[in-house]
Amino acid sequence: MTDALSRTFAALSDPTRRAMLARLSEGEATVGELAEPFDMTFAAVSKHLRVLEGAGLVTRGRNAQYRPARLDARPLAAASDWIGGYARFWEDSLGALDQYLNALQQLGRPHGDAQSVASHREGEPS
Incomplete structure (x- = not known):
């Protein structure tokens, strides 16, 4: 999948990633904070974050060990337009x-x- 819309829908196809996006809509969060409601390892959460990043839905800060994730909703607008x-x-x-x-x-x-x-x-x- 190379087009942005396909990457967006692929990222949204997983309920864990949708829950992570919902959490990020409230503000930035670390991997540990995103992992709290789930029974999964930090590595698994990081994999989900990589998919979200690949779709352009999440950006990550680069401040030493602290790399908070932030929602970037622009790809959701394109998906909404397509559905609309x-x-x-x-x-x-x-x-x-x-x-x-x-x-x-x-x-x-x-x-x-x-x-x-x-x-x-x-x-x-x-």
């Missing part, structure tokens, strides 16, 4: 569903009206 491009698809799909349900309601079908559909969706018998 599908908003039109979802709006159109939900609009079509709304029209269909309204049509069923207008027809007043006993087993196909909007109330039956809503009841069925909630697990109630129709």
Whole structure:
């Protein structure tokens, strides 16, 4: 994977890395601070950080032994823009569903009206 968007999504695919990003959204943290909520070694945390760094989501300071990690959210903006491009698809799909349900309601079908559909969706018998 060489493009930035692929690296971003690959980094976000792991729940541990997403949790680390959530923690870093509150402020910088050391490897030890990032490791606290997890049952993993500092080496494992460092590997996760390297993936996040490779995606450009994290930067590391260089102050002797103290190398705090910081969130860099710019790659998340590109991912959000890419996902947002599908908003039109979802709006159109939900609009079509709304029209269909309204049509069923207008027809007043006993087993196909909007109330039956809503009841069925909630697990109630129709």
